[in-house]
């Protein structure tokens with residue numbers, strides 16, 4: 122059995138009680154009034170969503186609803202006609218004869234409503250999944266086209282997660298909208314009859330429905346707030362689930378004997394989420410109870426009013442009989458309207474998360490210039506500054522440098538000195554907080570981003586291992602004008618040709634063992650594929666961030682001896698901690714705290730005191746360091 126205990130340590134920010142956690146303020150801020158104000162916009166967006174998903178079904182559903190409402194109204198009128206005819210004076214035969222036309226209308230209306238009900242179900246079942254799919258695609262499109270910096274914005278991922286839930290529940294809108302429409306139709310039909318019988322009955326009945334309506338809307342809001350407050354925790358749970366189930370960490374979980382710890386942590390977070398949800402459910406139930414009690418009292422007032430009207434002779438017995446029928450219909454409609462309204466309100470709040478995320482993502486959407494660049498001959502950075510959103514200091518702080526085609530520029534510095542951030546600025550993945558990056562004299566803000574990235578090749582520190590074929594892992598799904606010849610050339614330069622030749626189906630092999638026919642590569646083999654990816658791209662700027670960390674010496678040697686040839690028609694920026702590799706660079710820029718503290722050739726930099734020489738000495742000091750470590754204090758020879 123799994124034990125629920127977590128080790129005594131408590132160094133976790135997730136230990137903050139949910140209600141006190143300022144990160145979920147966005148959820149707390151949605152009030153019923155704000156929601157009501159946003160409702161028209163939300164309705165427009167939902168209708169547009171349904172319209173985008175399947176126009177014929179939307180038209181069909183609306184038609185069915187109108188017809189269904191009409192048939193309900195006719196049915197009720199026919200009920201009144203039937204009752205009036207049946208309880209009128211005269212012989213039974215005469216009364217039945219008088220009721221006959223109303224009965225026919227009643228039966229026809231019931232039959233029509235049954236058929237329309239089936240049509241509505243069929244159309245809803247067609248439309249609902251398409252709506253969710255459309256909402257999800259809109260979300261993915263929004264997320265994939267934002268500036269990279271958006272992901273560094275605090276809470277962005279939580280809001281995206283909440284929006285995903287909104288996209289999933291968007292399909293509920295159909296059923297809830299249908300229920301609301303049919304409840305409204307039967308309310309209007311019943312209300313017409315009731316008002317005709319006595320004008321005081323309808324307002325009384327609507328008043329009776331109000332307390333329950335308010336209570337249910339409040340309960341829906343409480344439940345939504347609980348979901349919002351736990352969104353970060355639930356995202357953490359899904360990340361933990363992925364780590365625990367996926368093969369990539371399976372060995373580390375075992376060798377690190379982490380199973381118990383991870384399960385305990387999972388359980389702790391789940392408990393916290395459940396507790397928050399239980400609290401919300403409790404509060405919702407209490408609110409509903411109060412609403413039901415007040416509503417029940419108000420309903421008895423309506424019945425009392427009916428009795429009073431009957432008792433004081435203001436209403437005939439026949440009318441009172443009809444009124445009872447109409448009251449039951451209208452009461453059911455009001456209750457159903459209140460229930461659907463509350464459900465719709467709750468779905469609306471989730472959909473609002475989706476809608477708000479689309480707006481937020483739109484604010485971050487890649488909107489830069491439209492100049493179409495050619496592969497840059499010169500990349501120049503002037504006084505570049507970059508600060509991550511919410512950070513207290515600049516990650517890159519006033520950097521000026523130039524790299525030209527045919528050159529290899531190395532960026533060197535200790536962990537966190539800003540090398541990766543700077544390379545992302547040079548490739549325009551980030552826009553500088555201040556300063557400017559120019560490609561051949563053109564400010565990169567004016568350049569079309571997608572066109573520019575086609576001129577860039579990047580080997581990041583953590584490269585994606587796409588569950589695609591070897592060929593697609595190298596071409597990244599881009600057009601391949603030179604066919605496999607170019608793919609193989611890139612493979613030769615990175616050493617990936619040896620890997621691909623060893624695969625069962627060569628370039629066609631799926632690089633994911635979990636799927637049928639797939640094969641798995643080693644870490645170094647994957648890095649060769651990642652390098653081939655970059656070499657294959659017809660780029661003017663090649664950025665390589667620790668490109669050979671996982672390669673064996675032979676493969677690393679191949680890459681660095683071939684780099685000069687690769688640099689003939691590219692500007693190369695190399696980020697590395699292996700200082701022996703930077704001997705190949707034409708220039709080395711040394712960063713510290715985001716600033717350039719030294720630059721020059723390898724020979725120049727090792728010749729002078731400074732950070733580079735310190736790092737170089739430390740890297741060549743393994744023997745001495747281990748000897749020192751083994752030394753026993755006091756035994757210096």
Ligand SMILES: Nc1ncnc2c1ncn2[C@@H]1O[C@H](COP(=O)(O)OP(=O)(O)OP(=O)(O)O)[C@@H](O)[C@H]1O
Nearest residue numbers: 273509512516534535536537538539540541542543
């Ligand atoms: N997404 C991010 N959000 C906030 N701060 C970040 C982010 N990425 C990096 N930083 C911060 O920016 C600074 C520079 O990081 P960067 O990754 O550029 O350093 P680096 O020199 O490449 O480090 P390393 O040698 O470890 O790869 C660090 O202080 C880091 O904490």
